[in-house]
Amino acid sequence: MINGPRCYSIVVCEWILHKSSFHPDIICYNLLIDAYGQKSLYQKAESTYLNLLQGRYIPTEDTYALLVKAYCISGLLAKAEAVFAEMRKNGHPPSTAVYNAYMNGLLKGTNSQKVVEIFFERMKRDHCEPSIETYTMMINL
Numbered sequence: 001m002i003n004g005p006r007c008y009s010i011v012v013c014e015w016i017l018h019k020s021s022f023h024p025d026i027i028c029y030n031l032l033i034d035a036y037g038q039k040s041l042y043q044k045a046e047s048t049y050l051n052l053l054q055g056r057y058i059p060t061e062d063t064y065a066l067l068v069k070a071y072c073i074s075g076l077l078a079k080a081e082a083v084f085a086e087m088r089k090n091g092h093p094p095s096t097a098v099y100n101a102y103m104n105g106l107l108k109g110t111n112s113q114k115v116v117e118i119f120f121e122r123m124k125r126d127h128c129e130p131s132i133e134t135y136t137m138m139i140n141l
Contacts, residue, residue, distance in 0.1 A: 080102060
């Protein structure tokens with residue numbers, strides 16, 4: 001059962017997407033991906049992402065970041081890595097925001113060693129400048 005504050009956003013976004021006469025936008029899809037991800041419901045987050053694509057919406061940087069975070073929280077690093085590959089394939093190099101979401105998800109999934117690898121190696125390779133949020137995560141690590 002889904003409960004807590006995120007439950008309401010799931011219910012509202014599902015209603016908008018499936019039952020209302022409103023036309024959902026990318027923000028509604030992103031909110032739903034985020035809410036599912038926070039509850040470790042990665043399959044629902046993934047399904048929402050696929051529905052977004054079928055609706056001919058263009059994923060944003062936030063969409064990718066939320067999907068990566070959802071996978072990391074659920075411990076699915078291979079799927080998170082696949083999102084990075086898809087971004088590159090679609091001409092979107094991973095940004096600092098996406099890397100921050102990846103690291104945040106890894107920390108919530110207690111994979112701190114991978115965070116250090118990403119910070120020191122991959123962000124540098126992809127020419128991503130660490131942000132204040134990035135440094136804060138590293139300090140808290």
